Amino acid sequence: MRSSNLVEPNLVGKEIIHASRKLVNFVVAHKDNKPYKLAIVGTGGVGKTTLAQKIYNDQQIKGSFKIHAWICVSQDYNEVTLLKEVLVNIGVHDEQGETKGELPKKLAETIEGKSFFLVLDDVWKSIIWTDLLRTPLHGTSAGVLLVTTRDDQITKRIGVHHTHRVDPMSVDVGWELLWKSMNVNEEKDVQNLRNTGIEIVRKCGCLPLAIKVTASALASKDLTEHPLG
Incomplete structure (x- = not known):
């Protein structure tokens, strides 16, 4: 405890x-x-x-x-x-x-x-x-x-x-949490990653904790060159 x-x-x-x-x-x-x-x-x-x-x-x-x-x-x-x-x-x-x-x-x-x-x-x-x-x-x-x-x-x-x-986040709010937690700052990068990111949010059940853990795991990748692959 x-x-x-x-x-x-x-x-x-x-x-x-x-x-x-x-x-x-x-x-x-x-x-x-x-x-x-x-x-x-x-x-x-x-x-x-x-x-x-x-x-x-x-x-x-x-x-x-x-x-x-x-x-x-x-x-x-x-x-x-x-x-x-x-x-x-x-x-x-x-x-x-x-x-x-x-x-x-x-x-x-x-x-x-x-x-x-x-x-x-x-x-x-x-x-x-x-x-x-x-x-x-x-x-x-x-x-x-x-x-x-x-x-x-x-x-x-x-x-x-x-x-x-407290209900699970909406998909849009979950997506915002994902890209902000990954420190994706450029608008074009956010838009390029949106479809795949929303799929990830859904797989996380729109649960903030799961989204943040996933974001942390993905943050080390160069997502602009290798998008979530």
């Missing part, structure tokens, strides 16, 4: 920019709830984490909450490690020997009376909220929990108040 490094992608597409603005406004509007739960749902590689990063890094979000934490959960998270990671993320020193029983109380005491924005990225099990974080976070202060997940059932078990679904 690791925290995301929150690197801004070199291109996120107009659709994600529009969605992030909408969701930032949504988060800020509900910042006084106890707590408000929001989910970003979509298939793997569709851009859930990229969208969550845009929201997390937004200056309006930074100014609206006292405490911010980003936790990359993954399938094999450890409960004690995760609780400690939340505490470290909000500036609490990690002490050796603390138990699963002690850590939730410490978390509750730390955030009491402070507004929080917590992102749980890549959630595979609802018990991370229902059994681990709900009690220390629920009654202590106002805040927003943002979850990214592939599974609609998880959002139901967590009891999210609003779900934003």
